[in-house]
Amino acid sequence: MPELPEVETTVRALRRPLVSQVIVDVRNDWPSHIVTPTLPEMQRRIRGRRVETIDRRGKYLLFSLSGGETLIIHLKMTGHLSVVPADTPPDKHDHTVFVLADGEELRFQDTRKFGRVYLVQDKQQVLGALGPEPLAAAFTAESLHERLQHRKRVLKPLLLDQTFVAGIGNIYADEALYYARLHPQRMSHSLAKIESQALYAGIQETLKLGIAREGASIDNYRKPDGSKGDMQNTVMVYGRAGEPCLRCGRPVERIVLGGRSTHFCPNCQK
DNA sequence: ACCGGAGCCTGTTAGC
DNA sequence: TGCTAACAGGCTCCGG
Numbered sequence: 001m002p003e004l005p006e007v008e009t010t011v012r013a014l015r016r017p018l019v020s021q022v023i024v025d026v027r028n029d030w031p032s033h034i035v036t037p038t039l040p041e042m043q044r045r046i047r048g049r050r051v052e053t054i055d056r057r058g059k060y061l062l063f064s065l066s067g068g069e070t071l072i073i074h075l076k077m078t079g080h081l082s083v084v085p086a087d088t089p090p091d092k093h094d095h096t097v098f099v100l101a102d103g104e105e106l107r108f109q110d111t112r113k114f115g116r117v118y119l120v121q122d123k124q125q126v127l128g129a130l131g132p133e134p135l136a137a138a139f140t141a142e143s144l145h146e147r148l149q150h151r152k153r154v155l156k157p158l159l160l161d162q163t164f165v166a167g168i169g170n171i172y173a174d175e176a177l178y179y180a181r182l183h184p185q186r187m188s189h190s191l192a193k194i195e196s197q198a199l200y201a202g203i204q205e206t207l208k209l210g211i212a213r214e215g216a217s218i219d220n221y222r223k224p225d226g227s228k229g230d231m232q233n234t235v236m237v238y239g240r241a242g243e244p245c246l247r248c249g250r251p252v253e254r255i256v257l258g259g260r261s262t263h264f265c266p267n268c269q270k
Numbered sequence: 271a272c273c274g275g276a277g278c279c280t281g282t283t284a285g286c
Numbered sequence: 287t288g289c290t291a292a293c294a295g296g297c298t299c300c301g302g
Contacts, residue, residue, distance in 0.1 A: 001295060032278085059296080076296055077279085093280095112279045114296070153272070162297080170295070219294085220281090259274080260295075 002075040003059060004134070004167030005210025005231065006221050010081055011056045013224040014106075017083040022050050022101040023065075030095040033110065034117045042119050045069060046098075058130045058166030062123060070123040076114035082107055082224045111220065130166040134203050139165075144203075145196035148188040155191075156184035157258030159203075168203065171216055171238045174263045176202035178237045183269045184255075184262045209234060237263040 002010070026043050028034055034042060049065040056062065061081070063071040073081065078093075086105050090097075096117055098106040108115060118126050132139045144165075151158060158164050159173040168176070177184050179202035182195060191199065215221055215229030218239060222228060236246055241254035245265040255262050 003296095074296085077294080078281090110279095111281070112295090114279065116297095151271085157273090160296085 001077050001169055001171070001219055002079065002221055003169030003172050003210070004207055005172070006215035006229065007056050007059050007061060007075065007167070008211050009215045009229065010075070010224055011054050011061055014081060014083065015054050017104070018051050018106060019054060020050060021104070022048060023098050024048070024101050025099040027097040027099065028095065030113055033095050033108070033113065033115060036118050036120065045119060046071070057127050057133070058162055059169070060127060069119055069121055072118040072120065072123060072126050073108065074116045076116065078111040078220045079115035080109045080222060082109070082226070129163050131162060131164045132166065134165050134167055134207055141197045141200035144200045145191070145193055148191050148196055151188045153188045154184070154257060155182060155186045155188055156260070156262050158188050160258065160260065165203070167207070170260050171218065171235065172206050172210060174238045175206040175236055178202070178264060178269060179205055181269050184257055184264050237265060239263065
């Protein structure tokens with residue numbers, strides 16, 4: 001499941017093959033994949049546009065196009081993007097395909113069809129509600145502490161709330177809480193400053209590690225070239241229910257919070 | 271302001 | 287062995 005490090009890895013891998021390429025058409029066989037505009041209008045507005053830059057905001061990929069519009073893609077659960085020669089045999093889960101002028105295609109493969117595509121003039125229309133970027137300079141331990149104090153929410157679901165912090169998903173939320181030695185059911189406003197600082201460090205360290213390892217291929221995630229990331233070999237608690245905590249040896253526990261599986265060490269995390 | 275549940279999907283896995 | 291049912295999970299919407 002692509003989270004910030006997986007999306008960042010995808011963005012970095014797509015820049016070389018895609019930046020400065022001209023899009024000549026769009027194909028789609030699953031209408032709800034494209035949120036806005038309609039397919040005919042997207043085709044009209046995107047034809048002849050050049051990809052100028054590729055960036056990331058939270059878990060969204062942003063393709064800035066000549067003419068000022070932005071193509072935005074969210075991979076959700078099973079989305080995968082790759083640039084391949086147009087004669088590459090199609091996969092049955094390729095649902096939106098951008099045809100490029102050089103004979104290649106940007107293919108959005110998405111088994112569970114949760115992914116979403118937008119073409120907008122104003123990217124704030126899609127990104128406007130997102131919280132701060134966790135790896136940006138403006139996001140500090142102090143500002144995190146402040147934001148935690150102003151909410152009365154269970155820590156784990158709050159970390160998954162994209163309006164609170166952008167980009168953290170189920171894996172990195174569990175890992176960050178483990179790193180910070182904080183119980184996932186702690187209330188946000190109960191954190192002492194030193195605990196907020198630990199959470200800040202946990203978020204930073206786990207996300208940076210995830211990027212350095214080029215993502216976690218625990219489930220479906222693959223890099224654009226189809227290869228796996230390495231982060232799955234470094235997870236401390238996620239998916240390790242019943243296995244010994246790597247710090248104290250007691251079994252890792254699994255509970256459900258906010259409808260999400262949550263893994264933690266009841267001995268190390270208070 | 272916050273919480274819980276339904277819905278969107280389909281490949282995988284647990285259970286019979 | 288073969289089949290069905292439950293499950294996973296990011297995000298939005300709805301009602302409490």
